[in-house]
Each structure stands twice: as structure tokens, then as C-alpha cells.
Amino acid sequence: MKKLNGGCYCGAIRFQILGPPVWSAHCHCRSCQLALGGAFVTWAKVAASDFAITKGTLKTVEKTPGIRRGFCGDCGTTLTYSAQGEVGGQDWSADAWFSAVALDDPSIIEPSAHVFVSHQQPWIKLADGLPTFQEF
Numbered sequence: 001m002k003k004l005n006g007g008c009y010c011g012a013i014r015f016q017i018l019g020p021p022v023w024s025a026h027c028h029c030r031s032c033q034l035a036l037g038g039a040f041v042t043w044a045k046v047a048a049s050d051f052a053i054t055k056g057t058l059k060t061v062e063k064t065p066g067i068r069r070g071f072c073g074d075c076g077t078t079l080t081y082s083a084q085g086e087v088g089g090q091d092w093s094a095d096a097w098f099s100a101v102a103l104d105d106p107s108i109i110e111p112s113a114h115v116f117v118s119h120q121q122p123w124i125k126l127a128d129g130l131p132t133f134q135e136f
């Protein structure tokens with residue numbers, strides 16, 4: 001498989017995925033807005049076994065119990081999202097979620113939806129034709 005690399009703004013954290021993401025979507029939820037400092041964030045996922053941190057050590061923040069966001073302690077870039085155990089009737093531990101734009105070549109990402117548009121900022125106008133979901 002083709003290995004793809006990515007990392008944070010300052011370069012202290014690097015990660016690698018084995019092959020292209022199996023799923024990607026834009027999340028407009030309030031937590032992502034605040035955690036990443038943007039109007040929305042584009043997440044992508046691969047199987048947990050296909051994701052590895054190759055340089056540095058992620059710091060984590062867990063505001064919502066069970067939801068852990070990994071970020072670079074030097075520059076603050078949020079890179080990962082993980083949920084412990086079952087959330088919403090789904091076992092998330094099999095997947096590794098990461099910020100799609102952190103890839104060295106984010107153009108390979110093919111987002112398939114907008115989620116949590118119930119939190120979408122009113123000045124964001126969507127015209128890409130992707131399906132939207134009020135929550136996840």
C-alpha cells in the first residue's frame with residue numbers, strides 16, 4: 001500500500017497512514033469549531049491499524065468524557081479525534097480519525113458529507129452538493 005504522510009503546523013508531530021482514507025466528512029459541530037479554531041473541520045478516517053504517529057508525541061484534551069482530541073503541544077494543531085468504547089451505539093476504537101488538511105497532500109481527500117450542520121455558522125454557505133446531516 002502507498003504510505004501517506006502528514007503532520008502539524010510546526011513539524012514536531014508527524015503521522016503516517018497506509019493508503020487513502022476510507023471515509024471523510026466536514027464537521028460543523030461547536031466542539032470542532034472551538035478545538036480547531038475554524039468554522040468547520042474536515043475529518044478523515046483509516047483503520048486504526050493503518051495509522052501511526054512517526055514523530056513526536058501528541059498531547060490530548062478530553063473535555064467530553066470519552067472523547068479525546070490529540071494535538072501538537074508546541075504549535076497547537078489538532079490532529080486526531082478518538083472516542084473510547086461505544087458512542088452512539090458504534091464502536092469507534094477500530095478507526096483512527098485525523099484532520100484531513102494535516103496530510104501533506106490534502107487534495108487526495110474526498111469528503112462525502114457535512115455533519116452537525118445544526119451548528120453550522122450562518123455565514124457559511126454550502127454549494128458543493130454533498131449530503132448534510134443535522135447531527136452525525
Ligand SMILES: [Zn+2]
Binds near residue numbers: 008011
Ligand atoms: Zn506542531
Ligand SMILES: [Zn+2]
Binds near residue numbers: 029030031033
Ligand atoms: Zn465535530
